[in-house]
Structure formats: C-alpha cells, structure tokens
Amino acid sequence: EIVLTQSPATLSLSPGEVATLSCRASQSVSSYLAWYQQKPGQAPRLLIYDASNRATGIPARFSGSGSGTDFTLTISSLEPEDFAVYYCQQRSNWIFTFGPGTKVDIK
C-alpha cells in the first residue's frame, strides 16, 4: 500500500501570502495525485487532479506540480476563504489513500 505523507501539519499564514504544501508518496504514483480542500463542517472539494490540472471552477491561484513521489500544492495569494485543511490522494491497484492533511490557518 502506498502511504502519503504531508508537510507541514499546520501552516500559519496571513491573507495575501503564498502557501506551499507538500505531499510525498512512499512509492511513485506517476502523476496520479489529487488535492482536496475541506472546510469545517463541509465535505471535501476536489481542487487538483493528475497532479497539476485544476478541477472545474477552481480559481487560478491554486496550482499543483510534481510527479513520481514528490508533489506540491501552491496557493499564490491566500484569500480568507482558503483557510482550510488540504489533503492529497492517490489510487494504486484500486486501493485509494489520503494523506493526513495540512491545516492552513490564519496567522
């Protein structure tokens, strides 16, 4: 089973700053990695799939990069609504796994 680790666990930033979140896979997942955003009391929302493709309706300030085992989600200029928890996710041999999450909170 492929394990995903995320860092940092918490990122404290101010609106307007750049957020850089990391996801590392225990084995190569090629480019088959997604990022989700979850706000308190809400279901997760797909942001990025195939490592770098924005899902429908996702603002351009969200971007993804990486391949193999190392991936990055970048939020270019944090808006107040971006403070949330972010999860990465992959599929391997029809087993799906999520990373433990990175909380982006207001500094």
Add this chain to the structure above:
Amino acid sequence: QVQLVESGGGVVQPGGSLRLSCAASGFTFSSYGMHWVRQAPGKGLEWVAFIRYDGSNKYYTDSVKGRFTISRDNSKNTLYLQMNSLRAEDTAVYYCAKVYVSTYLDYWGQGTLVTVSS
C-alpha cells in the same frame, strides 16, 4: 446539478449493524463508480470502499474487509454500505462520492454520522 444525499446514520451498539444509503441525482449514476469515505471526529479522511459502475468489482480498505459490503441499485440511483460487526473505531461521518477519471472523487455528499457506542 449533481447531488448525493446520504442517509441511515445513527447510534448503534458495538457488534451491531447499520445500512447507509446514498441517493444520487443529476448525472447518469449507472455510468460511474462510487466511493464511501469516512472521517472520524477531528481526524482525517479515510477511504472505505469503491464499487465499479456496474457493480462487477468492489474494493475495500483492510480494516473493513469481511464486515462492510458496498453495493448499488442502478435502477434506483442508490449506493449502499452495509456495515456489520461495528466497532467503536468505526465512529465517523460517512461520505459517498462519485468517481472521476477512475482515480479521483469529484462530487461528495454532505455525510451521515455513525456513532458506535454502548
């Protein structure tokens, strides 16, 4: 628009059973695989199970194998999760979600809370 509405959650004693349902609308349900994902209170997301569009293949996380069964009724546009031999560690909000390009989850329901407690 795509809608997924879970139901069937509640409080159940350890060792008990519960069946969750997920009513789908706004897309051709019979053409898409579906997932169940859970989230324990204050914890992260945990994938539980996946069923292919026609029900031909089902996959589970190890901790629920032999206890949970995912199924679907394409004539009713409904996804199910039969949960038996429930344990305290199964306490969570359970979400159903639609598959996207075989690998991702693009639409999610609002979740239903399952509490396993005596």
